[in-house]
Structures are given as structure tokens and as C-alpha cells.
Amino acid sequence: MRIFKTKFFAKIAKLEGLSDKALTKAIDEVRKGLIDAALGGNLVKKRIAVGSKGKSGGLRSILVYKASITRVFCVYLFPKNETDNISQKQLDELKLLGKTLFRMTETELTRALENRVLQEVIQGEE
Numbered sequence: 001m002r003i004f005k006t007k008f009f010a011k012i013a014k015l016e017g018l019s020d021k022a023l024t025k026a027i028d029e030v031r032k033g034l035i036d037a038a039l040g041g042n043l044v045k046k047r048i049a050v051g052s053k054g055k056s057g058g059l060r061s062i063l064v065y066k067a068s069i070t071r072v073f074c075v076y077l078f079p080k081n082e083t084d085n086i087s088q089k090q091l092d093e094l095k096l097l098g099k100t101l102f103r104m105t106e107t108e109l110t111r112a113l114e115n116r117v118l119q120e121v122i123q124g125e126e
Contacts, residue, residue, distance in 0.1 A: 003027055003121035004101075004109075005074045009061075010119050012077040016059055018050055020121045023061075027072055030065055041095030042066045042102065047080075062086065064098035073101045073118075 003024065005013065013023065026048045029035075037045040044065050050058045060083075062076035075094055076086065086094070104112070112118040 001027070001031070002071050003074065003123065004071065004118045005121060006076075006097075007117055007119070009074045009077050013074075016050055016077070016079060018048060018059060018077070020123075022048060022050065023074065023121060024123050026061065027063070027065075027074075030063060030072070031067070036060075039091060039095075042098050043075075043091070043094055060085075062094055064094075064101055066102070069102060071102070073098070074121075075101075 005023075012018075026046050030044060030046055035044045036047050039045055039062070042064055044063050046061045046063060048059045048061055058080065060078050060080055061074060064073040064075055075097055076090070078086075109118070113120060
């Protein structure tokens, strides 16, 4: 499975100290069906522990995920202590983004990576 982060997600992950290793672990849990909420439109909400905060005090991620697809896109990230949840408008925008991301061809993905619109998570790296 290939894992991609949007530019926004990558920025917040860096600020909050979320490593690619921790993100990969969380996505492995999602693949096993361990999600916090199914939001519709192939969006799932997943809590991620960061440092000593644990999952309940850590980060909330919104992922574009579909079991039958070999790609997962990490599109939104927020600390629980700053935001309880996303708005309906944000949810609708993320659903639209998810549809767009799933439709991308390999050529379009390569271009998005080259233009740094997306970053690919290299699994097994810190």
C-alpha cells in the first residue's frame, strides 16, 4: 500500500512531531478495521498517539481510504486540544478532495509528487 500526505497534512505533522513511522502504524491499524469513525465518501477518522500524550490526547487524522485501493491519502490533521472536530463544510471539501485523489493516474501522482503537492511516506523510515 502506498501512503501519501498532502502538503497541509505534512506541515501539521512536522509541527506536531508526527513521524512517518507512527503514521504508518496508524494506517496499519486502519487496514485492520481499527478506525475511530467512518465519515462517508471513503473518509475515515483515526486518532494517532504522539509522544507521551497517547491517542486520547494526541492527533486526529482524516484519511482517504478504501480497502480495495492500494493507496491511502492523509489529508487533514489536527490536535484534539485545539479542535474537537471538523465542520460540515470542511467534511464536504475533504470528500471532494478524496474523490479527486482516488481518480489520479500514475502520471498525475508523479506530477503531484514532483510539484510537492503530495509527499509519499517511505514505510519503515523514521
